Amino acid sequence: MKSREYNRIQGSAKDILDRHLTEYPVKLGQIARELGVSINISSMNTGISGQIMREGDHYLIRVNRHEARERQRFTIAHELAHFLLHKSVIDSSPDGIKDNVLYRSGEPERIEYEANRLAADIVMPMNLVEKVLHEEFNGVVTEATIESLAARFQVSKAAMEIRLSTFAEA
Amino acid sequence: MVLENKNYVPTLAIRASEMNGLEYLPGASKDRMTPCILLAPWANSNTLDRAIDRIERAFPNRNYFLDIDRDYQFTNLESAPQQELARLMEPDGAYSNWIEFVERHEWVWPCIQSKGQSEAELRQQIEAVQTLGRPYCMRIVRDRFPNNIEEIIAAFAAGGAADYAIILEGGWTRDPLSLAVWFAGVIAGSLQNIDATVPVVLSCTSMPKMFSAFSGVTPVTFSNHQLVDQISAQSNRARIVYGDWGSTRPREESGFANRPLDRIDYPTDGAWYIVRNKDEEWDFESAAKELIGNSGVWDGNLSIWGEEMIYQTTINEEIGIDTPQKNVAARVNIHLHRQAFYGQENLGAMNFDEPWED
Secondary structure, eight states: OOOHHHHHOOHHHHHHHHHHTTSSSOOHHHHHHHHTEEEEEEOOOTTEEEEEEEETTEEEEEEETTSOHHHHHHHHHHHHHHHHHOHHHHHTSTTOEEEETTSOOSSOHHHHHHHHHHHHHHHSOHHHHHHHHHHHHTTOOOHHHHHHHHHHHTOOHHHHHHHHHHHHHO | OTTTTOOBEEEEESOHHHHHHHHTSOHHHHHTBOOEEEEOOOTTOSSTHHHHHHHHHHSTTSOEEEEEOTTOOOOOTTSHHHHHHHHHTOOHHHHHHHHHHHHHOTTEEEBOOOTTOOHHHHHHHHHHHHHTTOOEEEEEEGGGOOTTHHHHHHHHHHTOSSSEEEEEEEEEOSOGGGGHHHHHHHHHTGGGGSOTTSOEEEEEEOOOSOOTTOOEEEEEEOOHHHHHHHHHHHOOOSOEEEEEOTTOOOOOOOOOOOOOOOOEEEEOSSEEEEEEOTTTTOOHHHHHHHHHHHSSOOOOOSOOHHHHHHHHHHHOGGGSOOSHHHHHHHHHHHHHHHHHTTTOSOGGGOOOOEEOOO
16 A cells, blocks of 8 residues: 555656565665656754755755664655655755754645655555565564564664554554 | 775774774775774674674675684674684685685675695685685784794785785784884785785774773874884885774773773874763763863864764763763774875865765
8 A cells, every 4th residue: 555645646757666666675776866866975964864955957865974874765765755746845945855853844744744654655665565574474563573674675673663553554 | 906095994893883983984984995894793693694794784885804803702602603703713625614705795805814724725715715806815913923924925925916915913002103113023024025016004003991090181192103104114015004993902801891981082183082080970971062162172074973973962962972882983983084084184174975875
């Protein structure tokens, strides 16, 4: 099951996502390249996780070097989600959207929730998570399952735990 | 050519502080070094391969030297990774277990295992590594100076000159300059039959073992660079490369120890500043505030993780440094970064942005 934000995406962007969300860990850099977005690892101020901004005719994501790689991956997915859903918000400011560690940007909270849901779909595609969970762990969620799935999808344990709880409720 | 365009060979044990300090370096810093990692089981892992995973997470898509950590203390011979490590130390078949392990990990440039080997066996091991198409390393450790040094030299000299480096490891010392005689002696003596173009790394560490005498902000200078300068000036070798332990020390027998007093360590180009105060009961936060506010040595513009961690500590220890291990990780990070760019002016003005790699 995909989020309603995922279902809003159309055209070539949808093709790109559909093509890449078939294997894990999801190749975020490759998706970004195909969408025309560059990603830089950058030293950013304390408390900032990432940023997406327009530079001329293309878009740039900056992700904070001082955070763990798993965290950086979720941040990139979150900024890509902004690119896919909220381009007009990005374009309306020279600094684009800058997200703090709680993924709050000063923009309406709604857009951050939307970006988080789509980000989860991108880094932890539900059908893939479900497939691995059933094929390799008999569908049983334990601490070890969460840890193993988090490692495979290169996300934090906390993120995978939330993902699996959503799955359990679905 | 091995170590071409590299100016730094830090030797690092596989411990959390070292791996975190290495991991959070900018790619530009990593590109200037080839670390020598000492293989031992990674904490709580069930295979030795997890140790390689940890190294390659910290130092991805780059080659590194790998040696067996002979200072590692075996604690449980029923532990699978400890058993694996013990098997790598078996000399049978010219260390064939070691070669098989190396073969499975493509970024590894192995240190040739020379303990108890004849010249013929050493040649066999070198040829096996050459067959893999990998550069390799002769690592000579002062405290375990090999009694078959002549066989080692003969085997390496027979293997050509283009694809290996030599690490001379002085280990821990109070003063690196006090080891100058040893380094000079090995170079002029044992290494005289080794082609002068083969790079030689001079490595040792003087990171203090005890900190109880320090109070306030205390500089501890280290003389590794003077050592390298001195040996380079009197040697005919084409390349002498700077090495150290990334501000750490070799493993020691662990005894019972109290948690050390909270402190912050801050590396500069030629000194570590130790910030602690037992009488005034400084915690990490007050030590970090003292360093940043009053010491006069804080840079703050390096744009690297270690400085960020110390800065965060002044706001809230929990998001900065709240354990001795995190202090060491931040220190390793800053030290490695500064030594990778040693001699470069205006380090703070450099842009270390780099593209994301999947």
